[in-house]
Amino acid sequence: MRALSPPYPHQHQHQHQRERRRPASLRWSNWYLSILKVAVGLLLVLLITLLWLLHRNEIDEQRSTLIADVLWLEQNIRFHIEGNSEQLQQLALDLSRARRQGELFDLRARHILKNNPEIRQLLWLDTAARAVQGMPTASLPRPGPEALGENPVNRSIELTRLGKPIYSDAYRAAEAAQFDVYVPIFDGGRYRGTLLGVYSLNGLLKQHVPWWFAEKYQVRIVDGNGTLLASKSKVDASPTTLSYPVSIDPPGYGIVLQVTAYRGSGNLAQTLIATLIVVLAAAVFWSLWAVRGLIQRRLSAEQALRSEYAFRKAMEDSLMVGMRARDLDGRVTYVNPAFLQMVGFRADELIGKEPPMPYWAPEEMEKTLLLHNKVLEGNAPHEGFEIRLMRKDGTRFDALVYEAPLIDADGRQTGWMGSIIDVTARKHAEELARQQQEKLQVTARLVTMGEMASTLAHELNQPLAAITSYNAGCLNKLESGNFNAGQFKEALGKLAVQAQRAGHIIRRVHDFVRKSEPKLAPCDLAEVIDDSIGFIEGAAKSRGVRIVREIQGMRPELMADQVMLEQVLLNLMRNGIEAMSDVPADRRRLTIKLSQTDNQMEVRVVDRGPGISPEVAEKLFTPLFSTKADGMGMGLNICRSIIEFHHGRLWVEANPEGGSIFVITLPIDRQ
Numbered sequence: 001m002r003a004l005s006p007p008y009p010h011q012h013q014h015q016h017q018r019e020r021r022r023p024a025s026l027r028w029s030n031w032y033l034s035i036l037k038v039a040v041g042l043l044l045v046l047l048i049t050l051l052w053l054l055h056r057n058e059i060d061e062q063r064s065t066l067i068a069d070v071l072w073l074e075q076n077i078r079f080h081i082e083g084n085s086e087q088l089q090q091l092a093l094d095l096s097r098a099r100r101q102g103e104l105f106d107l108r109a110r111h112i113l114k115n116n117p118e119i120r121q122l123l124w125l126d127t128a129a130r131a132v133q134g135m136p137t138a139s140l141p142r143p144g145p146e147a148l149g150e151n152p153v154n155r156s157i158e159l160t161r162l163g164k165p166i167y168s169d170a171y172r173a174a175e176a177a178q179f180d181v182y183v184p185i186f187d188g189g190r191y192r193g194t195l196l197g198v199y200s201l202n203g204l205l206k207q208h209v210p211w212w213f214a215e216k217y218q219v220r221i222v223d224g225n226g227t228l229l230a231s232k233s234k235v236d237a238s239p240t241t242l243s244y245p246v247s248i249d250p251p252g253y254g255i256v257l258q259v260t261a262y263r264g265s266g267n268l269a270q271t272l273i274a275t276l277i278v279v280l281a282a283a284v285f286w287s288l289w290a291v292r293g294l295i296q297r298r299l300s301a302e303q304a305l306r307s308e309y310a311f312r313k314a315m316e317d318s319l320m321v322g323m324r325a326r327d328l329d330g331r332v333t334y335v336n337p338a339f340l341q342m343v344g345f346r347a348d349e350l351i352g353k354e355p356p357m358p359y360w361a362p363e364e365m366e367k368t369l370l371l372h373n374k375v376l377e378g379n380a381p382h383e384g385f386e387i388r389l390m391r392k393d394g395t396r397f398d399a400l401v402y403e404a405p406l407i408d409a410d411g412r413q414t415g416w417m418g419s420i421i422d423v424t425a426r427k428h429a430e431e432l433a434r435q436q437q438e439k440l441q442v443t444a445r446l447v448t449m450g451e452m453a454s455t456l457a458h459e460l461n462q463p464l465a466a467i468t469s470y471n472a473g474c475l476n477k478l479e480s481g482n483f484n485a486g487q488f489k490e491a492l493g494k495l496a497v498q499a500q501r502a503g504h505i506i507r508r509v510h511d512f513v514r515k516s517e518p519k520l521a522p523c524d525l526a527e528v529i530d531d532s533i534g535f536i537e538g539a540a541k542s543r544g545v546r547i548v549r550e551i552q553g554m555r556p557e558l559m560a561d562q563v564m565l566e567q568v569l570l571n572l573m574r575n576g577i578e579a580m581s582d583v584p585a586d587r588r589r590l591t592i593k594l595s596q597t598d599n600q601m602e603v604r605v606v607d608r609g610p611g612i613s614p615e616v617a618e619k620l621f622t623p624l625f626s627t628k629a630d631g632m633g634m635g636l637n638i639c640r641s642i643i644e645f646h647h648g649r650l651w652v653e654a655n656p657e658g659g660s661i662f663v664i665t666l667p668i669d670r671q
Helices: 009-020 024-097 101-115 152-160 201-208 211-216 268-318 337-343 362-376 424-451 453-480 485-513 525-542 562-579 614-618 635-645
Strands: 119-125 131-135 171-173 176-187 190-200 217-222 228-232 239-247 256-262 322-327 332-335 385-390 396-407 413-422 521-523 546-551 558-560 589-597 600-606 649-654 660-667
Touching: 024 101, 024 176, 024 190, 024 201, 024 211, 024 217, 024 239, 024 256, 024 268, 101 119, 101 131, 152 176, 176 201, 190 201, 201 217, 201 228, 211 217, 211 256, 322 337, 337 413, 362 385, 362 413, 396 424, 453 485, 521 525, 521 562, 525 546, 525 562, 525 589, 525 600, 558 562, 558 660, 562 589, 562 600, 562 635, 562 660, 635 649
Parallel strands: 546 589
Antiparallel strands: 119 131, 119 190, 171 176, 176 190, 217 228, 217 256, 239 256, 322 332, 322 413, 385 396, 396 413, 521 558, 589 600, 600 660, 649 660
């Protein structure tokens, strides 16, 4: 696809020429749409300004109403407090004149508390600030008596001697805020006591804040520090920042009545009209932008498609993995440059091709067609499969293929996408590594035989010495002339047995050290153990080590290379014998155990040497790591490689009796 903007200057000139050749009606349409868009924009700005002015006007009106309502409420509360104060003053005057003062106090106090629920308690105090009578109780509202001038009750009574009611500051009692009023009692100009009224701030708001007021406002009483003392509010609405405070005097002492307006629902008609205007303006604006929006979306989609295609193309071209797509019938629909470079064909030589493909090797045609059909049937291996393919020049290469369903935008499968990796070099490297490993194993076996040369010489010397002795005996009999055929037959039979014994030793050494491909055949591990012990038993006796074999009676055969397993056992047994060179003679015992656990055979080589530290055990099977001064560090690594070739495991454990235990597990039924 062409780029959206021309990349060269002469293409810019062609674009300007095309713009000059546009029809006048199209240019006028663009100007007309631009003017209408500006007009709609101005309309929206004016509408927003109008709504803001209306909102400001509404806030100013609400604030004026709030101030008026707050002042009314403050005057109403003050009127009731002053009315209650006048009733208490009248009661004080009547008490100074009455003869039955107790009955009068009970009657009048009950009447005052009933008609003024905001007064929680009414007390009659004597000149020493002790309660004479009280309604409903005679206990003082604050803590017990203190020194005169320090107790708020005493201080307030001292002030009432001036001859007028006194109010206390607000305080908390029983988790409720309240304040007191003190009215002096005089008889003939002499101070006779005090009437104490206890106001509840919550009760004051409850009795004197009308329901309609609480529906509109949140009413709170706070002290001079802003601490909430009492409140009355509607809990299911949130207040606004529109608030107005006013001091309550009496009682004073910094008590503030704070009223906050609730967030109103607003003028429904005004909101509806504004909403309709906005909707109409949006409709006009949308109608002007509809065509332009469609064009822009189409251009954006085309640009996004071009960008996505360019990104995908660059990504696919940079891949070293070959990509090949086929439809449900097996026809090639797409190949990337990496695949073309891999097979040597051009894209037009492969696109649309049906099986057999030109890159299929003729000698692998049947196998390749079978795998092709499996892929189309949806039975391709998830782990991928290897196949031999052919380049255009006829050379072959090995490829690893992964197939996955090709899904379109509607979720339907349209074919198969294959990822092809050339693994020829990797397989060649693996083959070289395998050959090197095999050479290393043969070298290790030769080294083992070299180390056991003296032992093998001793084993061979015994049958050869016996053969020489039997031969000399026969010659002596012949020279003496005193012999019979039976004696010669017996001597020659023994001589043949010793010759067979020597030949068996030589053949066993030859089989062990010769270079050959791994041969998996039915193998009895007990025979492998016996042959290995036969190799190393002489070396063990020379070092004073006793070899003990513990083999179970019934044991199944398994597919393995007997020579390679002998190499592993010889290496482990030789290491165990050398590890016990410094231990007492009575502890030099090497145990070979063979057992079956579940579906595998287990061989344990147990020595009683000094053991292996955890730090050394972690690196024991690492190449080139050795605990011996003259060791190459390859023996145990080769042993593990051989066991893993047989799909088994090799590890080391600590011997509870001292020493180490090398454990080998081999599967019985290996797939």
